[in-house]
Amino acid sequence: MSHGxxxxxxxxxxPNDLDHHGAHDGHDxxxxxxxxxxxxxxxxxxIAKQFLVTGIIWAIIGALFSVxxxxxxxxxxxxxxxxxxxxxxxxxxxxxxxEFYYALVTMHGTILVFFVxxxxxxxxxxxxxxxxxxxxxxxxxxxxxxxxxxFFFAASIFMFVSLFVQTGPAAGxxxxxxxxxxxxxxxxxxxxxxxxxxxxxxxxxxxxLLGGLNYVxxxxxxxxxxxxxxxxxxxxxxxxxxxxxxxxxxxxLFSGFVLLIFDRSFGTSFYLSEIFINGHxxxxxxxxxxxxxxLFWFLGHPEVYIIMLPxxxxxxxxxxxxxxxxxxxxxxMIISLIGITVLAFLVWAHHMFVTGMSPFLGSIxxxxxxxxxxxxxxxxxxxxxxxxxxxxRFTVGxxxxxxxxxxxxxxGLTGLFLGNSALDIQLHDTYFVVAHFHIVxxxxxxxxxxxxxxxxxxxxxxxxxxxxxxxxxxxxxxxxAYLIFWPMHYEGIAGMPRRYYDYSAWESFKQFVxxxxxxxxxxxxxxxxxxxxxxNFFTSIWKGRKMTNQNPWGGTTLExxxxxxxxxxxWPGEIPTVYRWxxxxxxxxxxxxxxxxxxxxxxxxxxx
Amino acid sequence: xxxxxxxxxxxxxxIVYQIAKASEYAGLLRGEEKVKAQTNRVMAWLLLSFxxxxxWGIWQCNDALIGRMLPExxxxxGVNYDNxxxxxxxATGIVFFATQALLFWFAFRYQSTETRTAFYYPHNNKLELLxxxxxxIVMAILVAIGLKNxxxxxxxxxxxxxxxxxxxxxxxxxIRYPGADGELGKRNFRLINDANxxxxxxxxxxxxxxxxxxxxxxxxxxxxxxxxxxxxxxDVIHDVGLPHFRYKMxxxxxxxxxxxxxxxxxxxxxxxxxxxxxxxxxxxxDQMCGKGHYSMRGTVIVHDTQxxxxxxxxxxxxxxxxxxxxxxxxxxxxxxxxxxxxxKDTAKxxxxx
Numbered sequence: 001m002s003h004g005x006x007x008x009x010x011x012x013x014x015p016n017d018l019d020h021h022g023a024h025d026g027h028d029x030x031x032x033x034x035x036x037x038x039x040x041x042x043x044x045x046x047i048a049k050q051f052l053v054t055g056i057i058w059a060i061i062g063a064l065f066s067v068x069x070x071x072x073x074x075x076x077x078x079x080x081x082x083x084x085x086x087x088x089x090x091x092x093x094x095x096x097x098x099e100f101y102y103a104l105v106t107m108h109g110t111i112l113v114f115f116v117x118x119x120x121x122x123x124x125x126x127x128x129x130x131x132x133x134x135x136x137x138x139x140x141x142x143x144x145x146x147x148x149x150x151f152f153f154a155a156s157i158f159m160f161v162s163l164f165v166q167t168g169p170a171a172g173x174x175x176x177x178x179x180x181x182x183x184x185x186x187x188x189x190x191x192x193x194x195x196x197x198x199x200x201x202x203x204x205x206x207x208x209l210l211g212g213l214n215y216v217x218x219x220x221x222x223x224x225x226x227x228x229x230x231x232x233x234x235x236x237x238x239x240x241x242x243x244x245x246x247x248x249x250x251x252x253l254f255s256g257f258v259l260l261i262f263d264r265s266f267g268t269s270f271y272l273s274e275i276f277i278n279g280h281x282x283x284x285x286x287x288x289x290x291x292x293x294x295l296f297w298f299l300g301h302p303e304v305y306i307i308m309l310p311x312x313x314x315x316x317x318x319x320x321x322x323x324x325x326x327x328x329x330x331x332x333m334i335i336s337l338i339g340i341t342v343l344a345f346l347v348w349a350h351h352m353f354v355t356g357m358s359p360f361l362g363s364i365x366x367x368x369x370x371x372x373x374x375x376x377x378x379x380x381x382x383x384x385x386x387x388x389x390x391x392x393r394f395t396v397g398x399x400x401x402x403x404x405x406x407x408x409x410x411x412g413l414t415g416l417f418l419g420n421s422a423l424d425i426q427l428h429d430t431y432f433v434v435a436h437f438h439i440v441x442x443x444x445x446x447x448x449x450x451x452x453x454x455x456x457x458x459x460x461x462x463x464x465x466x467x468x469x470x471x472x473x474x475x476x477x478x479x480x481a482y483l484i485f486w487p488m489h490y491e492g493i494a495g496m497p498r499r500y501y502d503y504s505a506w507e508s509f510k511q512f513v514x515x516x517x518x519x520x521x522x523x524x525x526x527x528x529x530x531x532x533x534x535x536n537f538f539t540s541i542w543k544g545r546k547m548t549n550q551n552p553w554g555g556t557t558l559e560x561x562x563x564x565x566x567x568x569x570x571w572p573g574e575i576p577t578v579y580r581w582x583x584x585x586x587x588x589x590x591x592x593x594x595x596x597x598x599x600x601x602x603x604x605x606x607x608x
Numbered sequence: 609x610x611x612x613x614x615x616x617x618x619x620x621x622x623i624v625y626q627i628a629k630a631s632e633y634a635g636l637l638r639g640e641e642k643v644k645a646q647t648n649r650v651m652a653w654l655l656l657s658f659x660x661x662x663x664w665g666i667w668q669c670n671d672a673l674i675g676r677m678l679p680e681x682x683x684x685x686g687v688n689y690d691n692x693x694x695x696x697x698x699a700t701g702i703v704f705f706a707t708q709a710l711l712f713w714f715a716f717r718y719q720s721t722e723t724r725t726a727f728y729y730p731h732n733n734k735l736e737l738l739x740x741x742x743x744x745i746v747m748a749i750l751v752a753i754g755l756k757n758x759x760x761x762x763x764x765x766x767x768x769x770x771x772x773x774x775x776x777x778x779x780x781x782x783i784r785y786p787g788a789d790g791e792l793g794k795r796n797f798r799l800i801n802d803a804n805x806x807x808x809x810x811x812x813x814x815x816x817x818x819x820x821x822x823x824x825x826x827x828x829x830x831x832x833x834x835x836x837x838x839x840x841x842x843d844v845i846h847d848v849g850l851p852h853f854r855y856k857m858x859x860x861x862x863x864x865x866x867x868x869x870x871x872x873x874x875x876x877x878x879x880x881x882x883x884x885x886x887x888x889x890x891x892x893x894d895q896m897c898g899k900g901h902y903s904m905r906g907t908v909i910v911h912d913t914q915x916x917x918x919x920x921x922x923x924x925x926x927x928x929x930x931x932x933x934x935x936x937x938x939x940x941x942x943x944x945x946x947x948x949x950x951x952k953d954t955a956k957x958x959x960x961x
Contacts, residue, residue, distance in 0.1 A: 082613075098899040173896040179861060180844040180898060186778065187898045273862025276800040276808070277778070277843040289845055289860050323718070324726040332736045354847065354894075355858045356839075356865030359762035363755050370747040370754075377743040378736065380707060385735070387714045389727040393644075394651035394719070402655065402715055409707050413700040420750060422757035423696065426689055426854045429847060429894040467635075467647070468628035475654065482662065490673040493693075495851025497892045500902035508851060508890045511676045528617070535625060545632060586728045593725065608730075 040150070042142035045566050048127035049460060050149045052453070054156060055120020056534060062111035065104045067527050072096045074520025076502045076513075090168065098501045099188045102171040105499060106189065107163065109174025110197070114204055115159065117307045117441060119152050121449050122208075122246070125310055126215045126239045128456060132559035133236050135224025135576060137569045140217035144210050151207035158200035167191035173499060175300070178271035178292050182263045185278040194264070198257050205250045205257075212243035212250075224558075226578035230334075231597065231608075233557045233582040234327060237334055238313025241341045242306050249302040249345070256295030263287070290355050297348035305344040307441050308408075309337065311448015312379060315401045318455050319383055321555045322398040323390025324593050326583030329382040336375035336382075343372040353421040354428050362421050369419035376412055380405065391593075395553070396470030397455030403478045404447040410482075411439030414489065429499075432492025435485045443481040450474075453537070458552055462564050463544030469536040473529055480526035484519050491515065556596045557582050581608040645720075652719035659712035663705075678851060679882050682889065682910070683869040686854030688757050695753065699746055761855075765836035765868035772827060773838040774891075775807060776846030776859040779900030781825030781891060782806055787818030787926055792838065800842065804931040811932050821927035825891060825906030829871045830917040836868040846904065847894035852878075853908075856894050874912045 031037070041047060068087070071080050072095075079094030090100035127145065131138050139145045162169045171189025172181040180186045181194055219232070219240045259270040263284075271292045272284035320327040327333060349357065349365045383405050392398070414436040417423050427433065450473075457465050496509045503509040503516070551560035558578070562570050576598035584595040589602060601607055635643040681687045718724070773784040773792055784807060786792045793809055793816025800808035806823060809816040829835050839848050841859040848867075849856040857867045879887045891906030911917040 098902070102896070102899060102901070171899075175896075177845055177896070180896065183844070186844050274797040275843055275861050276797050279802060281798045281800060285862075288862065290863075324720075326728065326730040328729065329731045329736055331731065354856055356860065356863065359759060362762070363758060366754055366758065367751055370751050371744075373747055374740060374743050377703075378740055381735075381739045384707065384710050384714065385729070387711075387718060389729065390714075390718045391720045391724045391726040392648075392652075392715060392718050394648050394655075394715075399651065399655075402711065405711055406708060409704060409711070413704055416700055416747075416750065417693070417696055420692075420696065420754035422689065422692055422754045422761055425761060425856060426693075426851065428856060429849070430851075466628050466632060468631045469625070471647075471651070472624070472628070479658070482665075486666070487669055487673060490669075490677065494677050495849070495892070497849060497894050497902075499896045502902055505903070506890060506892070506905065507886060507888055508892070515673070532621065532624065535621060536628075539625075543629075583730065585726060587725075 040146055042138070042146045043568055044127045044131050044139050044142065044145060045460075047145055047149050048124050051119055051123030051127060051152065052460070054153065055116050055124060056537065058111050058115040058120065058156070059530070060534065062108050062116060063527055063530060065108040065111070067524055068096065069101055069104045069108070070520040070523045072101055072501065074517040074523075076504055096501075099171060100168060101501045102173075102187075102499070103168045103189050103193070106171050106173055106176075107159075107169050110170070110201075111159070112442065113174060113303065113307070114201070115152075115156065117445055117449070118246075118303070119204070119207065121310050121445070122239065122242055122306065123149070123152065123211055124449075125235070125314065125452050125456075126211065126243065128459065129235055129559065130215055130218050130239060131222070132459070132562060132570060133233050133557050133582075134219060134222060135227050135558050135578065136218055136222035137571075137575070139214045140222060141214055145214050148207045148210035148214065151203050151210060155200045155203035155207060158196050158203065162193045162196035162200065165192045165196065167193055169193040170197040175296060176260075177296075178260060178263060178289055179275060182260060182271055183275070183277060183282075184264075195261075198261055202254060202257055205254045208246050208250050212246040215239060215243040216247065224575045224578060227597075230331075231578055231581045233313075234316040234330070234333055234337075235310075235313040235557075237337055238309045238316075241337050242309040245302040245306050245309070245341055245344060249299040252295055253299035256292055256299075259295070260292065290352070290357075293352050293355060294349070297351045298345075300351060301348040302344045304437070304441060305340055307445045308448075309340070311404055311445050311451070312337075312408075314448050314452040314455070315383065315404045316386075317555075317557070318397050318401040318451050319386050319405075320583055320585065321455075321553050322393045322395055322401070323387045324393075324554070324585045325386060325390040326585055327382070328385040328388075329378075330581065330583060332378055333382055336378045339375035340372060343368060343375070347372060347419075350419050350421070350424070353424045366419060366421050370416065373412070373416055373419075376408075380409055380412075395454070396465070396467060396474060397451045399471070399474045399478075400447045400451035400454060403474065404444055404451060407439055407444035407447060407481070410486075411436055411441075411444055414439070426495070427492055429497055430492035431488045431496050431498055434498050435488035435492060438488075439481070439485050443477075443485065447478075450477075450533070455553065456559075457540070457544075458547045458564075459559055459562075459566070461541050461544065462547050462566075463540055464547065464552075465540045465544060466536050469532055473533045473536070476529035476532075477526055480522050480529065483522045484526065487515055487519065551596075554592075554594050556584055556594055558597055561596065561598055579607065584608070645722075648720055652716045655712050656716040659708060662708075679878065680873070681852070681854055682871060682873045682878060683853040683855065684872045685761065685869050686852075688760065689854040692753055692757055696750060699750065761867075765866070766834050769834040769836040769868055770829065771836050771838065772829075773840070774827065774848050774859070774906075775840045775842055776848070776893065776897070776904070777806075777842040778844065778898050779893075779904045780823065781848075781893075781904065781906040782842075783822040783825060783827055783906070784927075785820040785822075785828075785921065785924075786815075787820055787921075789815055789818055791815040793817070793819055797842070805927075807927075809927065811928065817928045818926045819928065820921065820924040822924075825904075827891065827906060827908045828911065828917055828920055829908060830911045830914050831871050831874045831877075833914065834868055834870040836866060839865045839867070844897045845895045846897045848906075849892035849894035850889070850908065851892065852889050858895055871908075871910045874910045875908075876912060878910075 081094045083091035084094050090097055167188045170193045171187050181190055184191050262268040263271050269284035269287035271289050272287045275282040316327045347365055347369045350369045353362055418427055454465055454470055491512050547564045550564055561576055578597045579600045580597055582597055588595045681690055771786055775782040793813040795808045796810050797808050799805055839857050839859045841861040846859040847856055848859055853869055855867050855869055857865050879885055889908035893901055893904035
């Protein structure tokens with residue numbers, strides 16, 4: 001992307017005013033060095049691509065892990081030479097060792113929750129869309145923005161390296177509860193692999209904070225003329241609240257990790273008390289393993305909303321654009337986002353109902369948890385009303401947005417079972433939980449991400465992804481995901497515990513052997529459909545059908561007023577002024593069916 | 609073999625990719641607008657069919673799996689769970705079918721056509737109020753039912769409850785019965801010795817002298833008598849999972865947790881009910897605890913009568929007697945290693961079962 005002549009816009013804050021090492025000095029117009037243009041780029045659009053591509057690579061790894069451990073679950077008495085090809089000693093004779101099974105399960109969760117659905121989702125779309133949709137030349141601090149990606153990259157290095165250490169990666173579940181994760185004696189994965197995991201996660205938290213602070217500042221301070229908060233697209237509102245959630249909750253997770261490091265390596269007893277392991281009584285007394293759970297879930301619960309909200313914002317946008325109708329209930333959507341954001345901080349202990357907590361405390365969390373279902377329900381009803389009496393165009397992005405709503409309904413409703421403690425006693429740590437969070441996070445949120453990728457791909461690369469491959473990807477994944485996770489609810493209702501390597505020796509659970517096999521087969525097929533998506537994504541960068549129209553979807557928001565080939569500074573001339581809200585899908589008096597945000601009001605037209 | 613599979617998969621990908629590319633070109637030739645219209649119709653039909661097939665699939669799945677669910681609750685209190693689950697299922701089921709039906713019907717019904725225009729309908733506050741208050745009321749009802757049950761579950765155990773201790777460790781359950789004096793003696797983790805004192809019983813505490821320790825994780829209860837479980841852990845967090853009784857509780861090192869319930873169906877009765885002579889109530893570990901997490905299996909034997917349970921107790925030897933009592937003539941092989949850890953006088957090391 002060439003620098004181009006930056007016209008004198010109403011631009012007040014020069015992106016590089018805040019730099020110390022002004023790698024890219026905007027005042028002289030010579031081309032920046034390759035390293036600062038393509039590696040340490042400070043352009044939000046480029047950083048978005050960095051997050052996206054890194055996220056996709058991690059997604060392949062995380063999904064591949066699930067294929068490996070589903071081979072064990074589907075065929076517990078068979079061996080698979082391919083496992084030994086990939087994993088060597090960890091799968092001697094073609095059978096996963098129990099330690100490595102647990103390592104795979106752990107890293108699958110860690111990778112997908114944090115590295116793909118947080119960094120790869122928020123990082124990508126906040127970066128691409130916030131400056132473009134609020135009407136800014138770039139983020140509030142492009143330098144911090146660049147750092148947020150490179151801290152993510154550094155975190156990735158540590159996580160990746162941890163996969164290859166001799167004692168194996170962390171293996172105590174992505175939740176890494178102590179004492180299991182604190183004591184090297186308790187598990188191979190609690191050795192060096194756990195140290196690397198913690199360092200990787202600490203760097204990840206830094207990355208998230210750097211990004212989040214930028215997103216909030218940009219939304220609050222750098223909106224273009226006429227772009228009041230109540231004219232912002234819902235995508236921006238959703239990303240704004242996502243960043244808020246992260247800023248306030250990630251530091252608590254960080255503190256949990258710091259205490260864990262101390263317990264692991266410096267002899268403290270924050271989480272440890274009265275332990276006898278490996279033939280020795282440990283000296284630790286007075287700590288509480290439950291403390292870690294509070295610190296972890298204080299982030300953990302907002303985290304799942306950090307994962308859901310961007311998809312909600314994007315789905316609102318994509319459903320509206322492709323129905324040629326305003327999003328129904330714009331203000332109600334904002335209020336429900338606020339409701340979800342606030343309540344997200346108040347429900348964390350619903351993950352801890354069976355820890356022996358005070359019953360009274362438990363009941364407070366039940367009340368708040370079921371309360372959070374209300375704004376979520378409002379959003380679903382508003383989405384339905386958005387497409388009602390629309391003029392619907394089924395682009396690939398639109399299909400994923402519709403699938404997003406369907407999956408959010410399915411996964412969200414099972415949350416009502418789990419949030420009610422008297423039911424959770426039975427369902428906790430069973431496959432009912434696995435089914436629930438996979439449908440909401442693993443599929444619904446992913447569908448939000450896919451919808452965004454297909455819809456905004458032209459903005460990323462000036463080309464379209466192949467539609468045929470896109471439709472195939474959608475249908476295989478949509479049908480496959482339901483085939484995988486719907487029957488799992490039954491396993492959970494029957495009490496089948498999660499995180500088990502083998503169910504054959506259990507009188508109570510061995511009746512699901514054939515079902516597990518069926519699920520594993522579908523998993524493999526769905527995995528390959530994702531590879532189809534990856535091939536489509538990368539080949540379309542160079543071979544995709546070119547964008548000829550600046551606004552291919554007929555959207556009202558500002559990103560579609562920028563040139564097809566993105567330029568540094570986004571608009572070649574002045575930044576557009578905004579005159580209306582983001583959802584004027586109505587007759588423009590000229591044969592068109594929408595009015596973009598930057599079109600002035602006609603005579604007699606009422607503003608919004 | 610792996611190579612062949614890789615090659616076949618790669619070939620399949622290439623074929624699909626080429627077909628997709630070709631279809632894009634064909635579309636361009638036929639005229640983009642026409643293709644878009646046709647694709648749109650196809651997708652609309654697919655979405656509607658998905659919903660219809662989906663409902664059929666839900667039905668089939670239920671038919672296939674409903675027979676593999678748990679039998680009726682084996683605890684008196686668990687019946688409340690089953691009822692509450694059914695009510696929640698009814699409420700969520702109605703919402704599920706209604707919303708999914710609308711989603712897919714609207715998608716089909718309002719597909720883009722030559723003549724359609726979208727209806728500009730930005731908001732309706734009455735509707736928002738309606739669908740905020742109705743869910744709120746439904747939630748309130750679910751919360752009320754749930755909390756009533758929650759307070760019952762977490763209430764104090766009745767005074768006539770049989771007290772049993774379960775301690776988790778990597779990777780089995782240790783169960784301790786209070787013996788004839790009805791009281792569990794003190795434990796001290798520093799006294800633990802895997803050779804002869806797996807629970808760290810303080811031998812100075814007389815209440816320990818009649819306690820029965822079972823290392824094979826066999827929990828003996830009797831139908832009709834409430835049981836209070838005192839739960840703990842020696843090393844990492846475990847969880848005592850009792851799916852048939854509709855209970856579970858974390859076992860956390862450093863604290864004790866507790867649950868109570870009344871078994872209502874004996875093992876013998878459940879064997880008949882399920883038509884399965886191999887039936888046994890199992891204890892599953894329900895909190896990730898390491899590589900043996902999946903193998904931490906315990907069993908629950910629910911006796912028909914107190915007399916049966918008493919007879920079983922009589923046949924057990926208290927742990928203290930086995931490990932610290934006066935020397936008894938050696939029946940089986942005894943380990944040559946002297947006992948360690950208790951610091952008291954000599955005690956023979958006899959291998960426990």
